[in-house]
Amino acid sequence: MAEDTPMPDAEAVRENTLMYGHDDELDDKYPTRPLNLHKTLPFHTLFTELFDPLMDTQKRKQPAGPRRKAGPHGHANMSPHEAKRNIIERYIANWRKQVGNDFYPAMRLIIPDKDRDRAMYGLKEKAIAKVLIKLTRIGKDSDDAKNMLNWKLPGHLHKASASTAGDFAGRCFEVLSPRQFKTEYSDMSIAEVNNALDKLSQVGSEDEQVKIFQRFYRRMNAEEMTWLIRMILRQMKIGATEKTILDIWHPDAETLFNISSNLRRVCWELFDPEIRLEGEDIGLSLMQCFQPQLAQFQDKLGSFEKMVTRFKGNSDDDTFWIEEKLDGERMQLHMVEDPDAPGGRLFGFWSRKAKDYAYLYGKHFDGDDAGALTRFIRDAFGKNVRNIILDGEMITWDMDTDHIVGFGTLKTAAISEKENKTNKDTGQRPLFRVFDCVYLNDTLLTQYTLRDRRRALESAVKGVHRRLEIHPYIEARSHTEIEPALRKVVAESSEGLVLKNPRSTYCLNQRNNDWMKVKPEYMSEFGESLDCVVVGGYFGSGHRGGAHSSFLCALLTHKDAKPGDKNYEHCWSFFKVGGGFSRDDYAAIRGRTEGKWHDWDPRRPPPFIELGGHEQNHQHERPDQWIRPSDSVVLECKAASVEGSDKFRFTFTLRFPRFKLLRVDKRWDQALSVQEFFEVKAKVESERAEKDKEFKIEQSRRKKARTTKKPLTVVGTDTLTTPYAGPESKLFAGLSFYIMTDQIHPTKHPKAALEALVKANGAKIVQRDSADENLVIIADKRLIKVASLEKRGTYNIVKPVWIQDCIRQNEADGAAPPYLLPFEPNRHMFYLHDDDQLDFEQNVDGNGDSYARDIADVDEMRSLVDGMSSVKTGNGNRFKKEPFLEQLERHGEAFVHLKTHIFATVRAAFLGGEEEDSAWAVRMRLAQNYIMFGGGRVVDVYGEGVTHVVVSNAHAMPKERRTGSSGLARTVGVGWVEKCWEEGTRLDEERFQWG
Known part of the structure; x- marks a missing residue:
């Protein structure tokens, strides 16, 4: 440490040791990391000085009329965005002044969902509720216990505030505030809270979790505990995004986080806003998790035709790619050479949320660190591949059915495969489907087009069957090709499609129109005919807390039954729908059903609503509340397809249902029945078959697209193709x-x-x-x-x-x-x-x-002369710098404007061009202009003094033509003139005898 650098005080040293220990590895990895000079701020300052003011700007409306400048002590007259920035800037400035430049302890609590250094706590709402019930010793059957455990339900059910329904932390505040040990804010520092949270992330049993919570509970008041719970759940919602916070911390903070997913690195490497990232510091790095490119949502883009038009833009190329959207986990694979590793390779696997999965899928080919994937993919890469970063999807593949399995089975399959020492080809296994290559052989490929990246991928990765494979795509030119492809993947129980622009570059952590998701719920083949009655409701969380966020819809079994008949209102559960509703839609449904809902009692379910599972204790998709069909409403929904399911009584359900319209014009008994649905389904299947037939006829008429691919120079060789590097020599040999x-x-x-x-x-x-x-x-x-x-x-x-x-x-x-x-x-x-x-x-x-x-050059001479003191020349006169420099400048003028005289000695005659195709005629005319612009003359082929005869492909120099005392005129192709002009100098004519 430099002598003029201030030394941390004793409390700062203690806190640094508390948080980071004596970790020499951190010092080696971050040699310039900042050290705080004083103790970190109290924990409560995070919400009293940052979170609460930020949320206040959400509530405050901007006054009408022109905006005035902010006063010296507040942000009352600022726009909400300016006010938020002002609050965050002020907190950071105060931290720098009161604590120091290490903002990482605070940053990991402000945006805890971006902190990858602390392990997951393994605590969700109900688990935390059980810990708090045990900690506060309240009865398990008390209203307070029920309020925390059933935090989504409206408060009036158990004498809790209705405003906290769906807000778990808010419910906890209601329970803890009457029981808090102290009402004032605690003296716990941010460093102490981080240390305790580190320990909480490392324990597993409920008893150990209770002990750590007890330390918080004895020192914090209810408000502090509420914010602590939000940090543990990583559900902050403070009114400012991480993008805003990172941008205020440092102009390059978001860029560095996108390429590293490392909050610690962002805070420790970018603590000085004056030092900027440049060059390779803003590119991906091997074994550093990055934030991948994401696909845009279709509902923001409109119809298929509009989507394809966006792809084309101003390009003449109208092709786009269609890929199947896989139901797995987004994964990036890094592979580097490591002579000390078993098999000579080191692997890294990270999910989209930067979770490290190398422990599961493997770090090496062999040994104890060979996981569920790496020990099977030794032959997956080309022999010249030294390092690579692949982007793809980890899915579960069932070898017995030879088909993809749902995402929920992935971890189980990976653990099973990790223990599979026989390499059997049965059962379920993880399969890595690769669709992009962003780094190869020390070269960043994000600025290459998708088409070029694909070529690099196909040259570098050979793949291993049902272990690591390149994800296929269809090259299309018309929006009419999307719907048949969508039908095909839906029929195979896939998630949907991703459309990609092959001319696009790779954009980290962005959703843009170069990648677009197409999900099946937007298909209209079931159209307006799916009008189903609502029989159940499910409570939501967050901004939907305390009200129904999704609904259970059913089919009527006996549409003609009369009141008093045992089959009257009888229905079978069919599907659950929660997507597509606006705030007004929810309000309209609530207005028409208010006061008609009943809590679902699993012991006494309504006899006229049958759920999936025929026995009473198998009530699949059981709603929180139920409503009689005669008191209910009819919803019009769209769907992708029908699939079998034992989760609903009908034994069929809709795949990806989506709300379309509240049918206020229909009574409940006009909703769809079981028999009517089968009729609709048959009609849809008939129309689909007809469309498929038409499409195949249209496809057969089209010219087959070109499939040959130009090889990309970044693959298949030990070195990359680079700009001209001059003649080879041994000048730097040994260095x-x-x-x-x-x-x-x-x-x-x-x-x-x-x-x-x-x-x-x-x-x-x-x-x-x-x-x-x-x-x-x-x-x-x-x-x-x-x-x-x-x-x-x-x-x-x-x-x-x-x-x-x-x-x-x-x-x-x-x-x-x-x-x-x-x-x-x-x-x-x-x-x-x-x-x-x-x-x-x-x-x-x-x-x-x-x-x-x-x-x-002259510039260097000028700088030398400028630095010289005034001296006398040999004849006693003072040396005059300016005339000397001007003389040098004039001496070099001929070389500054070299193109104006490169053809000064050339008298060129041209053969051909006019009678040939238009392309040759244009080239010949341009070449004549180059000769004249370069100081030469264009003359008749039989005139005197011709030095060069410029010919097209179809002409040659007449054998008898000579140029007086100059001997034979040189015959050159038009390419010689073009290349001379491009290079700015006369080139050897022997290489350019033809056009």
């Missing part, structure tokens, strides 16, 4: 280069181009620092990792311009063997260790001019 950033000065070059340049001149490329005495570290921007290396003070860091200077000097000198230029302190060194300062200064004179290197 290892760790190139950390792009080049900025004096010209811009990407990191990949610098790597290609030094590799072409004999160097070895590495991607990390080491103790190698022949290591050269290159950087030209002070990125976070560069600043970290500077702080360690172990290495000198060289600017990229040194590479070009060495190559340029050796080309000028024609030296054999090649030699390296000595480092110049100002020109070549990005960071110079104090011990080397004097040695390196000896490589230049007092004005900074190198003893070993020629001056590169």
Whole structure:
């Protein structure tokens, strides 16, 4: 630590030890991490100074009229968005002033759902309720216990506040506030709360959980306990998104979180808003979980035709891809070379929510860390694949039926397969379906198009049958191809489709119109005929708390039965619907059914409503409340298809039902009956068969789409195709280069181009620092990792311009063997260790001019002359800088505007073009313009002094044509003129004899 850096006080040291221990690994991983100088703020400041003010801005309405500037002490006249930012900025500024720059302890409590360092607690609402019941010693059958356990139910049932229905933390506050040990806020610091929560995440038994909750309960009041419960459930709803909070913390915070899913890294690497992420710091990294691209929802996009139009945009290419949407868990696979690992490879698996699944699917090919997948995929990758990141879906596959199984079976299948030592081909197993490749052989592919990424994927991954496979797609051109594909996957019990734009790049943590979900509930084949009566209701949570959020719909069994008849109102449960309702829809249903609902008693269910499971104790999909059909309403619903199900009495149900309309024009006895539904189903199946037949006829008329694929240069070779790197040499032989950033000065070059340049001149490329005495570290921007290396003070860091200077000097000198230029302190060194300062200064004179290197250009000469003191020339006159520099500038003018005279000595005659196709005619005309713009002349082919005859494919130079004293005129293709103009110089004619 530098001498002028303030030292943490004793309480800060104690808290740092409490939270992080003496972890040398953290210091190595985050060498520049900030240390708080003082104790963290009290826990209650999170809601008194941050959460409550943020939620107040939600309630406050913006006054009418023009907005005024905010006053000096508040945000009353700001817009809600500005007020929120002001609140968050003020809290962070106060933290920096009162505590220090380590905001991670607070950040992980502000957005706990983004904290990946703390394990899941394994506590849901009912589990926490049981802990609190045991802790407070209230009776299990008391109203308070029932209110917490049945937190979704309206409060009037058990003398609780109706406003807390669906809000578990709110219910807990009602129970705890009369029983709190203290009414004032506690003195627990944010660090202490984090330490206790870490312990809570590590215990498993209810008794241990009760002990930890008891510590909170004895020190916190009811309000603090309420916020603590929200943090444990990771359900904050504070009126500000994590995007807003991260953006206020640092302009690059969201970017870094998207590529790393690491809140600790965001807080520790980006504590200084002045140090920005650049270059490869904003790209994906191997073995670092990123936030994947997501698909847009169809209901925001309109019809299939509109979706396809969005794909095309301004492009002439109208193709799009259709993929099946898989019912599994989104997963990313990372694979890197590791000579110390069994099998030489190290694997990482992360879910969309950044949960690490390497323990389940495997870290290596062999040994104890070979999991449910990795030990079976040794042959899945091409031999040249050194590292890769794949994006896909982990699904369960049943080998006996050779079909996908529902998502709920995935973990069970993985655990079973992990223990499968026989590699049997029966039972259920995890299958990784890959649909994207975002990183390959040290190259980030997110900026490549989806089509190119797919080529890279298919070249790099061979796959292993029913273990790791490339997900297939259909290439389509018309929106009419979507519906048949959707019908097909629905018939196979799939989730739906994803439509993708093959010309799109990969966008981290975004939903955009390049990927679109198509779910079957939007199909209209059941149309307006599914009008079913409501017989049950289910209470919701959150903003739907205290009211019905979904409904049980049924089919009437005897539509013509009269009152008093035993079959009157008799019905079978059919489906449960909760999607598609607006707030007004809920209000309309509530208004028509108010006071007619009854609590469902499992011991005495209504005899006229039959649920799935024929026995009384098998009441599948049992609602919270029931209503008589004659008191109820009729809902019109859409559906994808009908499927068998033992969860409903009808033994069939609707797949993906969705509410469409409240049928106020229909009485309950006009709702659909069992017999009528079978008639509708038969009609739908007949229409579907007819549409499929028409579609097949239309498909057979279409020209088959091209299937050949151009290979992508990033796969199948040990190195990547890079820009021209100059002639090969052994100039840097024996040296290892760790190139950390792009080049900025004096010209811009990407990191990949610098790597290609030094590799072409004999160097070895590495991607990390080491103790190698022949290591050269290159950087030209002070990125976070560069600043970290500077702080360690172990290495000198060289600017990229040194590479070009060495190559340029050796080309000028024609030296054999090649030699390296000595480092110049100002020109070549990005960071110079104090011990080397004097040695390196000896490589230049007092004005900074190198003893070993020629001056590169006029700009360098100008900077040298500007730094010189006034001196006398040999004749006693003072040296005048400006005339000297102007002379240099004029000397170089011919080279600055080189294109204006590259054809100065050329008298060119043109054969062909006019009588050929239009493309050749245009090329020949452009070539004539290039000759004239470049200082040359276009002449008749039989005129005197012709130096070049430019021909198209169909012409050649007449054998008898000579050019007086100049000898034979050179015959060149039109390509010679085009290439000379492109390169800005005259090229050898021998390579361009034809167009």
